[in-house]
Amino acid sequence: MIGQAEVVGGRAHGLSVGDERSSLEPALARGHVLVVEDEEIIRDSLGAVLEEQGYRVSFAENGRVALRWLSAGNLPDLIVLDLRMPVMDGWEFRAVQKDDPKLGCIPVVAISADGSAQAAAISAQAYLRKPLDGNELLKTIKRVLAEAEKQKVTRLDDTERLASLGRLAAGVGHEINNPLAFVMLNLSQALDKLRPSIRSIGEPLGSPLPGDELEEIRARLVGVTDMLEDCQVGGERIRETVSNLQRLARIGDQHRAPVDLHKVIESSLSMVWNQIRHRARLVKLFTQVPLIQGSAAALGQVFLNLLVNAAQAIPEGDAERNEISIGTKVVAGPMGQELVVTISDSGMGMTPETLSHVFEPFFTTKAFGQGTGLGLSISRQTIRDHGGRMMVESTVGQGTVFRVVLPVGESTVVSPETVVELPGEATTLRGRLLVVDDEPLIGRIIQTALKKEHEVCVVQDASEAIARLERGETFDLILCDVVMPDLSGPEFYSTVANRWPDLVPRLVFMTGGAFTPGTVEFMERVQTRVLSKPFKIDRLKRLVRERLRGKN
Numbered sequence: 001m002i003g004q005a006e007v008v009g010g011r012a013h014g015l016s017v018g019d020e021r022s023s024l025e026p027a028l029a030r031g032h033v034l035v036v037e038d039e040e041i042i043r044d045s046l047g048a049v050l051e052e053q054g055y056r057v058s059f060a061e062n063g064r065v066a067l068r069w070l071s072a073g074n075l076p077d078l079i080v081l082d083l084r085m086p087v088m089d090g091w092e093f094r095a096v097q098k099d100d101p102k103l104g105c106i107p108v109v110a111i112s113a114d115g116s117a118q119a120a121a122i123s124a125q126a127y128l129r130k131p132l133d134g135n136e137l138l139k140t141i142k143r144v145l146a147e148a149e150k151q152k153v154t155r156l157d158d159t160e161r162l163a164s165l166g167r168l169a170a171g172v173g174h175e176i177n178n179p180l181a182f183v184m185l186n187l188s189q190a191l192d193k194l195r196p197s198i199r200s201i202g203e204p205l206g207s208p209l210p211g212d213e214l215e216e217i218r219a220r221l222v223g224v225t226d227m228l229e230d231c232q233v234g235g236e237r238i239r240e241t242v243s244n245l246q247r248l249a250r251i252g253d254q255h256r257a258p259v260d261l262h263k264v265i266e267s268s269l270s271m272v273w274n275q276i277r278h279r280a281r282l283v284k285l286f287t288q289v290p291l292i293q294g295s296a297a298a299l300g301q302v303f304l305n306l307l308v309n310a311a312q313a314i315p316e317g318d319a320e321r322n323e324i325s326i327g328t329k330v331v332a333g334p335m336g337q338e339l340v341v342t343i344s345d346s347g348m349g350m351t352p353e354t355l356s357h358v359f360e361p362f363f364t365t366k367a368f369g370q371g372t373g374l375g376l377s378i379s380r381q382t383i384r385d386h387g388g389r390m391m392v393e394s395t396v397g398q399g400t401v402f403r404v405v406l407p408v409g410e411s412t413v414v415s416p417e418t419v420v421e422l423p424g425e426a427t428t429l430r431g432r433l434l435v436v437d438d439e440p441l442i443g444r445i446i447q448t449a450l451k452k453e454h455e456v457c458v459v460q461d462a463s464e465a466i467a468r469l470e471r472g473e474t475f476d477l478i479l480c481d482v483v484m485p486d487l488s489g490p491e492f493y494s495t496v497a498n499r500w501p502d503l504v505p506r507l508v509f510m511t512g513g514a515f516t517p518g519t520v521e522f523m524e525r526v527q528t529r530v531l532s533k534p535f536k537i538d539r540l541k542r543l544v545r546e547r548l549r550g551k552n
């Protein structure tokens with residue numbers, strides 16, 4: 001017990017600094033008060049009043065005793081401080097306490113019989129004149145404690161905010177740095193390849209270059225094109241990261257209109273369907289819900305991310321034993337009607353540690369390149385921007401449930417149906433594509449253009465395509481060049497028609513334009529969609545989309 005000799009007791013004169021009313025449970029809830037007062041009578045009566053109300057009380061007879069007790073690691077919630085005391089008075093005590101980083105935040109209620117301006121200016125959280133009114137004292141202590149609690153929460157918020165800002169900055173750095181390194185490396189290699197070509201073209205002005213030098217230049221230019229394309233891919237990744245961050249920051253700018261949530265969910269489902277179907281049964285439990293005011297595009301992203309996360313939490317191959325369900329309902333919330341969308345999966349679930357970080361930007365447990373960790377933080381921001389909230393529950397090994405709650409404003413009722421669906425019923429828009437072209441650049445350009453919307457596999461000759469089909473790989477669409485050195489497009493078509501006739505409607509042929517009579521006849525005969533080269537990327541995307549939709 002510190003400074004026992006210097007301390008005069010509390011109510012029964014038996015308490016000393018550090019003593020406490022351990023028998024009183026409510027005391028813990030009320031808080032711990034240190035009374036620093038030299039006059040025994042006042043100490044006693046203060047102690048009695050406070051203990052009566054359930055506070056835990058410790059006492060010190062002057063500032064020095066109090067400081068010694070505090071520096072031993074005792075941290076009360078509040079200090080009641082007399083100003084005029086022997087040895088170390090209230091002002092001196094306050095000066096030391098205020099400057100101490102650990103003690104400075106303990107609020108002080110100063111008491112004094114002295115009504116001077118100096119006394120009132122002690123810069124305590126409250127100042128009371130003696131003789132003390134018990135009720136006023138209690139009220140003041142309660143108010144000061146409540147204010148201190150509020151400040152503590154704000155301080156915690158600030159710390160939390162700074163910490164997540166740090167993580168955000170580190171994440172941005174990481175996400176941008178990798179593709180940037182890739183871009184820079186490719187650019188410098190491209191320049192290294194270009195410079196000698198320019199030199200060799202520039203030197204023998206007027207005289208034609210020998211064939212082998214021309215061939216070398218051509219090869220270099222092809223290399224440079226490859227590198228620039230890689231740069232484009234890297235640049236695209238940076239662009240995506242930046243636009244994700246912008247979304248995180250300015251989601252509120254998006255266009256608002258009445259939104260039919262079922263339509264939004266359906267469209268997200270169609271995009272993620274290919275990932276779900278090999279993993280789980282899909283159950284839709286839609287009830288009649290009203291339109292809500294919001295951005296369909298932004299909300300679509302939220303459901304897309306939640307569904308992708310759900311799919312990714314379930315390994316491929318046991319679709320019958322796993323389930324992803326998405327349901328909608330309207331409930332009465334504290335502020336009126338609320339629309340609740342529940343997305344649950346029977347996947348691997350999350351540990352409490354993972355669960356506590358899921359909404360942080362750049363938090364991901366996925367392998368490098370598989371997830372940026374921005375999905376949930378952007379989603380939560382989007383939902384908050386719609387005046388709603390997002391909750392999650394998860395159990396390791398059992399699965400996860402995300403709930404999105406959106407306020408329902410004044411609106412008319414739509415989306416009436418209650419649907420229960422199993423695999424096969426969603427509209428497939430995302431597809432698995434096979435591109436067959438002997439020119440690797442074409443394959444690459446198509447892959448780059450379509451890989452965001454579809455899974456794109458590229459092979460350089462038709463026999464490899466056949467080998468893949470033989471291995472049992474399935475494709476929703478096959479884009480095939482017509483003129484190829486080994487096995488031509490028409491030959492590939494005949495093989496497919498013979499062995500996998502169901503696949504014929506999924507074939508699209510790309511042709512360079514100058515038809516030989518044989519190829520013209522082939523095109524007419526198969527009457528399948530033809531894409532003439534060179535084609536615009538938009539045209540290609542549209543054709544793929546139409547074909548995939550037509551397939552169902």
Ligand SMILES: Nc1ncnc2c1ncn2[C@@H]1O[C@H](COP(=O)(O)OP(=O)(O)OP(=O)(O)O)[C@@H](O)[C@H]1O
Pocket residue numbers: 305309310313345347348349350354358363364365366370371372373374375376377399400
């Ligand atoms: N349904 C789920 N089941 C299990 N874990 C989940 C689920 N949803 C989210 N998580 C966990 O939360 C993390 C963060 O999810 P979030 O969607 O923010 O990022 P991501 O999916 O990793 O990457 P991104 O969405 O940017 O591609 C995931 O990496 C995963 O650990």
Ligand SMILES: [Mg+2]
Pocket residue numbers: 305308309371375376
């Ligand atoms: Mg995600």
